[in-house]
Amino acid sequence: MSLITRRALVTGGAASAGLLLSGCDQVAQVPALRKILFSGEIMNMGLQRALSNRDALAPEFSATEMSPRFRVNGTHNPNTPDYTAMVAENFAHWRLQVGGLVATPLSLSIAQLRGLPARTQITRHDCVEGWSAIGKWHGPRLATLLTAAGIRDTARYVVFTCADLYGGAPYYESIDLVDAFHPQTILAWALNDHVLDVGHGAPVRLRVERQLGYKHAKYVMRIDAVDSLAKTGLGKGGYWEDHVDYDWYAGI
Ligand SMILES: Nc1nc2c(c(=O)[nH]1)N[C@H]1C(S)=C(S)[C@@H](COP(=O)(O)O)O[C@H]1N2
Numbered sequence: 463m464s465l466i467t468r469r470a471l472v473t474g475g476a477a478s479a480g481l482l483l484s485g486c487d488q489v490a491q492v493p494a495l496r497k498i499l500f501s502g503e504i505m506n507m508g509l510q511r512a513l514s515n516r517d518a519l520a521p522e523f524s525a526t527e528m529s530p531r532f533r534v535n536g537t538h539n540p541n542t543p544d545y546t547a548m549v550a551e552n553f554a555h556w557r558l559q560v561g562g563l564v565a566t567p568l569s570l571s572i573a574q575l576r577g578l579p580a581r582t583q584i585t586r587h588d589c590v591e592g593w594s595a596i597g598k599w600h601g602p603r604l605a606t607l608l609t610a611a612g613i614r615d616t617a618r619y620v621v622f623t624c625a626d627l628y629g630g631a632p633y634y635e636s637i638d639l640v641d642a643f644h645p646q647t648i649l650a651w652a653l654n655d656h657v658l659d660v661g662h663g664a665p666v667r668l669r670v671e672r673q674l675g676y677k678h679a680k681y682v683m684r685i686d687a688v689d690s691l692a693k694t695g696l697g698k699g700g701y702w703e704d705h706v707d708y709d710w711y712a713g714i
């Protein structure tokens with residue numbers, strides 16, 4: 463991950479921090495330096511993000527802690543003719559496209575996706591609207607797909623395009639490569655031991671456990687590796703980021 467961390471430093475506008483670019487990531491672990499770097503005097507989000515331990519795992523819970531009911535929020539059903547037809551045939555012709563800056567674009571059926579090695583994790587979802595829920599998610603790591611597609615080293619972000627429409631255009635979100643390759647970042651096709659239902663994003667939705675709820679794209683149709691977010695939506699990397707000024711980086 464150190465390569466990605468270094469790249470994050472550069473993109474965070476911290477190029478002048480030559481000390482850090484010399485590969486001395488441990489500097490952030492020194493309490494006195496941490497205090498300076500994370501103080502208001504250097505309000506550089508990119509730098510702070512790069513120096514946080516972004517590989518740390520989100521808390522995982524036990525089965526007894528699972529919420530009796532996991533609320534549905536945002537889109538409850540995309541309700542487009544295409545999506546309704548896909549539901550009617552149990553997603554038999556649905557394909558997940560993985561493209562952009564990759565050597566080999568992928569087109570995966572739901573059966574192929576379910577056949578990949580998967581991770582199961584009981585995590586807490588936090589929505590900015592003020593509710594949380596603990597659920598058990600299951601699906602392959604996003605890293606598995608990106609590696610299989612041969613993500614290029616020019617890629618810096620991963621963009622998700624969804625089946626539901628907001629103002630006539632698909633919902634979209636994006637994350638950087640630190641989150642994309644984080645071990646708990648999965649494409650979940652099951653929730654609480656059941657195949658994902660329409661409300662929660664059937665047939666697959668992103669789980670990016672160290673980020674707030676709106677980053678967890680439901681109804682994922684396309685995954686694209688890109689080198690910039692400039693051409694995604696209005697340029698801020700996500701539907702809510704573009705339209706109501708939510709932070710693109712919603713790490714918790
Ligand atoms: N495609 C899509 N993904 C989405 C949304 C949405 O409206 N459409 N809402 C987001 C928000 S704000 C939250 S809190 C979660 C809700 O997920 P849930 O319905 O499984 O609780 O999905 C996120 N992902």
Ligand SMILES: [Mo]
Nearest residue numbers: 589590675676
């Ligand atoms: Mo949310």
